[in-house]
Amino acid sequence: MPKEQGRKMIAQNKKARHDYHIEDTYEAGLVLMGTEVKSLRQGRASLVDGFVDIDGHEAWLHGVHIPEYSNGTWTNHSARRKRKLLLHREEIDKIERRVSEKGLTVVPLSLYFNDGRAKVEIALAKGKKSWDKRNAIAERTAQREIQVEVGRRMKGMRD
Template structure:
């Protein structure tokens, strides 16, 4: 995460398993009503989320923010599309990357920084099954080596 990070609220653990992350960029989220209260209570799920660039703006899709318990009529749609706040230059760079080389944008983490909800968007390329197996083998070998060193 960027320097001076805040309180981690949610993390997409499956992202690093399914994708190779090339770059990570911080963005703000445009929220409505009681969404920030739900996020502060860690009632957010990034599992199936992705970001999409449309008309020069970037939007977050399939991110579930649960309705706030005390919100009654002021609650929101849990799966609504949310706009992300980024500079135009960053959006254009991401647009060029995603159009040319088969990359996708996925949310990696959501955290509270200086009272504002921020999302860490990863520029990612999907892994093949053999890549995932190779990573698991590498992790197991490293874990075994660490275990052997500790036993000495």
């Protein structure tokens, strides 16, 4: 069987980009059971409630929902168990230091297969205030209206 090539997206946490200012991102591997990999290959996962915790110089992914594999037997995994992240020691130390001193949090942004291996993109993030969210929405709306108007003018349409 040929080896998988490229990047296959499984799940994204779009709400994280809305709720947080993303400061730095990292790619981490995941320690998974066989039934978890099979469930992910079916494209089923949710990152909505996920977060990363550093415990004893190890990074753990909590709250990510990978549903049980439908054809699994008694060896099936539990859907919301904590999963170990595979990061270099320097990366873990840097994340731990920044979380403790600046009050940042670590959230998962996306879950994907990269050349056949399950990876998760995590980010150091700072929570947005409600007025920040409103400003971001207003800016997006204004940019969209500008693009629509530019497109209309390029096509020769008037108001």
